[in-house]
Amino acid sequence: MTQRFGFQLHATDGRARTGVISTPRGEIRTPAFMPVGTAATVKAMLPESVRATGADILLGNTYHLMLRPTAERIARLGGLHKFMNWDRPILTDSGGFQVMSLASLRKLTEEGVRFSSHVDGSKHMLSPERSMEIQRLLGSDIVMCFDECPALPATEDEVAKSMRLSMRWAQRSRDAFGDRPGHALFGIMQGGVTPELREESAEALKAIGFDGYAVGGLAVGEGQEAMFGVLDYAPGYLPEDKPRYLMGVGKPDDIVGAVERGIDMMDCVLPSRSGRTGQAWTRRGQVNIKNARHQDDPRPLDENCTCPACRSYSRAYLHHVFRAGEMISGMLLTWHNLHYYQELMQGLRDAIAEGRLAAFVADFHAQRGAGDI
Ligand SMILES: CNc1nc2c(CC[C@H]3O[C@@H](OC)[C@@H]4OC(C)(C)O[C@@H]43)c3nc(N)[nH]c(=O)c3cc2[nH]1
Numbered sequence: 001m002t003q004r005f006g007f008q009l010h011a012t013d014g015r016a017r018t019g020v021i022s023t024p025r026g027e028i029r030t031p032a033f034m035p036v037g038t039a040a041t042v043k044a045m046l047p048e049s050v051r052a053t054g055a056d057i058l059l060g061n062t063y064h065l066m067l068r069p070t071a072e073r074i075a076r077l078g079g080l081h082k083f084m085n086w087d088r089p090i091l092t093d094s095g096g097f098q099v100m101s102l103a104s105l106r107k108l109t110e111e112g113v114r115f116s117s118h119v120d121g122s123k124h125m126l127s128p129e130r131s132m133e134i135q136r137l138l139g140s141d142i143v144m145c146f147d148e149c150p151a152l153p154a155t156e157d158e159v160a161k162s163m164r165l166s167m168r169w170a171q172r173s174r175d176a177f178g179d180r181p182g183h184a185l186f187g188i189m190q191g192g193v194t195p196e197l198r199e200e201s202a203e204a205l206k207a208i209g210f211d212g213y214a215v216g217g218l219a220v221g222e223g224q225e226a227m228f229g230v231l232d233y234a235p236g237y238l239p240e241d242k243p244r245y246l247m248g249v250g251k252p253d254d255i256v257g258a259v260e261r262g263i264d265m266m267d268c269v270l271p272s273r274s275g276r277t278g279q280a281w282t283r284r285g286q287v288n289i290k291n292a293r294h295q296d297d298p299r300p301l302d303e304n305c306t307c308p309a310c311r312s313y314s315r316a317y318l319h320h321v322f323r324a325g326e327m328i329s330g331m332l333l334t335w336h337n338l339h340y341y342q343e344l345m346q347g348l349r350d351a352i353a354e355g356r357l358a359a360f361v362a363d364f365h366a367q368r369g370a371g372d373i
């Protein structure tokens, strides 16, 4: 087990890459999908179940945990890994994005963001320095810079101003992070959909120097075509020997397209959130299990899936427990969706390693029927 943070590239296929990120708490196979555990839990899943789906790393979040139960309390109790019973790597987002999307009465200045908690209305402040302190108290292995993700619609001038603020905050995040062997600090590229701004952001981040680089400011409503348009050039502005993390993505076809364009890490609430609403993702497309047509169907969600839901339960049963509002409904569909996402990532890693990504992607699209299956 290494005491350092490192990234080894094993193979490439076109712009896609496969490799391993090594951390003191374990290895992360890339391309990697990171389940979201916002408030110290991947909803409806035990940590050992999350591991059983094949996840090497999960996500926590500064914004949610600073409000409840507070980072100081988690630190007193031994840190986030011990608190939530997950001893493998954890990446925490820096809180900027969530403040802008969840908090109220926000005041943004050069210093940081003052806001009122969406939980109890209490007053708080987040800054690069405070975000680094919170992520250190949590004990996360991969720390994200404190940034500002502009809400759409935004003019190019507003995007430029916001990106330049985020780059000044990236320097302050780097300075506040200090030297923490075995822990990584990732910069976050901003710049909207403007190539010149994306390049300016990448150059600023490279000049500061980070252990990994995120592509931020995407998956905020711009649509897949615009997102892929940015990914056609933005990852190329980032260092080849460092992990590239696309934040908040996405649907299975978003993930495939992002990996083809050189992305190594992704996170998204979709598989867990949609699982709780009865939406199953399968290799042949989506299944809305609450649809009446499943009520007599003895088949599993997906005959080829080896997850507990598909091994032991029928669509008819899943339909029933969703209609009845039983807790097991969200548990089984979340498990299936996370299992499917990890199976997709393993398929991508194998295909890149064997130089057959194009065939894998063609088969991925060919299998997906239109609409509900
Ligand atoms: C969904 N689309 C999307 N999410 C984005 C994020 C947040 C990603 C975090 O928000 C949650 O996903 C909604 C995830 O669960 C927690 C644990 C809260 O963390 C993940 C971003 N975060 C930062 N710092 N900067 C960005 O430019 C950025 C862009 C994003 N686009």
Ligand SMILES: [Zn+2]
Pocket: 301, 302, 305, 306, 307, 308, 309, 310, 311, 336, 339
């Ligand atoms: Zn399954």
